[in-house]
Amino acid sequence: MVKSVSIAVLTTALVLGMGTIAVGQRNFLAGAQQKPETTEVKIDNFSFGPATLTVAVGTSVTWTNRDDIPHTVVSTDGAFKSKVLDTDEKFSFTFSKAGTYPYFCSIHPKMTGKVIAQ
Numbered sequence: 100m101v102k103s104v105s106i107a108v109l110t111t112a113l114v115l116g117m118g119t120i121a122v123g124q125r126n127f128l129a130g131a132q133q134k135p136e137t138t139e140v141k142i143d144n145f146s147f148g149p150a151t152l153t154v155a156v157g158t159s160v161t162w163t164n165r166d167d168i169p170h171t172v173v174s175t176d177g178a179f180k181s182k183v184l185d186t187d188e189k190f191s192f193t194f195s196k197a198g199t200y201p202y203f204c205s206i207h208p209k210m211t212g213k214v215i216a217q
């Protein structure tokens with residue numbers, strides 16, 4: 100039992116290690132002590148800025164409503180969903196899996212944006 104547990108731990112460590120190497124040698128070296136990066140998207144004048152944001156996997160993105168009317172941040176495929184954000188309210192989501200995440204404002208569906216995690 101103990102043996103199979105340590106094999107599982109070893110396998111997990113190996114898989115995590117491989118994943119890190121795949122991300123890139125630089126990230127691998129910076130690796131362990133690196134704090135999750137935080138990136139901000141501003142909501143202003145009925146738009147998300149930047150509308151398309153590319154981040155590294157593991158990055159926390161914070162949306163801040165700088166508009167004087169309420170907005171939401173809702174992932175098209177259900178990955179995340181904010182409450183209604185009043186002026187200066189924030190919503191954060193950490194992109195722990197690579198992918199493209201289109202999103203919109205459920206109050207004003209013509210407001211769209213996209214986060215690409217890679």
Ligand SMILES: [Cu+2]
Pocket residue numbers: 145169170171204205206207210
């Ligand atoms: Cu809106």
